Amino acid sequence: MAFALKGVAYITGAGSGIGQYAAYSLARQGVRSFALLDRNPVTTTVFQLKTISPDISVKEIELDVAKEAAVNDSVTQTVKEFGRIDYAVNNAGIGGSIKTTDQIDWDDFERVLAVNTTGVWLCQRAQIRQMLKQEKRSNSERSYRGSIVNTASMYGTLGPSLNVPSTAYCTSKHAVVGLTRADAIAFAPRGIKINAICPGYVATPLVMNSMNQGDVMNNERAKVPLQRLATMEEIGDCIAFLSSEASSYMIGSSMVVDGGFTIQ
Template sequence: MAFTLKGVAYITGAGSGIGQFAAYALARQGVRSFALLDRNPVTSTVTELNKKYPDISVKEIRLDVADESAVNDSILQTVKEFGRIDYAVNNAGIGGTLKTTDQVDLDDFQRVLAVNTTGVWMCQRAQIRQMLKQEKPSEFERSYRGSIVNTASMYGTLAPSLNVPSTAYCTSKHAVVGLTRADAIAFAPQGIKINAICPGYVATPLIASSMNQNDVMERERMKIPLQRLANMEEIGDSIAFLHSEASSYMVGASLVVDGGFTIQ
């Protein structure tokens, strides 16, 4: 089915990569009010949105998702600006170092979990608290008080390849899948839809750079049945789908978008 999205979007990690393209995808489907959050400037995202959609409204917020008070304040700022939050994308994350457990320092391990897991939980908690105050936009049975999509990873569903021993990252993304499922069960009866997106290898600037420097990512690419990395637009479109009425019966799902990597 074709779908149109109307309402307010809140996206972390919106300055580049998947967060940026999630904003573009939601705008293509009709969203015109955005809170775009990142530790770095979101200038390029805002510029592109304004260029394509002159009627768009954007609230830019600097945010470290590991800062609890800043997370809570960002929700208050968004609601003050737009009145509600309909679509949340908890996308901000870091990769950490490529090390096995015996090589990882405690500080490095905790830093990855602070952003990728605790940060997602704090954002989701604040979003749920706000969404519980909102009414559904309509009485249609496929309507929700709000929809949340958490960016996990295919490595939230399986162990990392030996080529990429990302212990902390894998742990953090498994936790995001668990968090998504636990809160999805708790809040679906109250009209809040929560799902996760689990991308495989995506052609982000960081990945593209690493492919030019060594053959690790090239070996990983050869394991993908489609024989290519996802482009960021494909992941953005999948996030838009999870927010739409087309996925209205999906609750606590982990939508794997990996070119077939995990089915081998």
């Protein structure tokens, strides 16, 4: 895929997993300026980006997406460094407890929503406010003031398996899909493109570790028609597509990338 992306990317949860590989995919398509945000170090991501192209510039920002002031400041820092934000990827998230409603504690439920839902909303609000101040990168009708991709989940489109009763996670990701649709409608006429990606089971370090702890994830993998997990690169490439002008007529979509899990 070649989308010839130019501009500035802002990626939360960029220190590992999908956020990390979203950065790599955007870099391979031409992005050379990155704000990488995570609660943990992004050292590995920065190193790999430099191997893709030594002229890549990176602003590293430690960020808890559930903190309003910190989110607003991170956007301010990014714009001060690079002048604008063209591609935002709101990817930071947590899994929470694998429990049903009668088992889960209030604190645990609220913590998952604070990061996965409120955190996405806080980031998206700050990004929209900035994007409304900047012009499109070109006069093409396929160009936007900015593009936002929110990481939801296939469990933002259906209920969780009986084997994986992740009530809080499922609730939070359904909310991300709703937020994406609401804001996509509101801001498409104003030149901002907003979509969500809904990955299925992905071979992240966390998932691979859980597969070594018992049969649950192996049983879930067996339900995937492709009979394998997605690679992080595959999800990153889909995020790059949603960020690009190749997806210019996609507004408020929930792009499911699950190996066929949800169509059974």
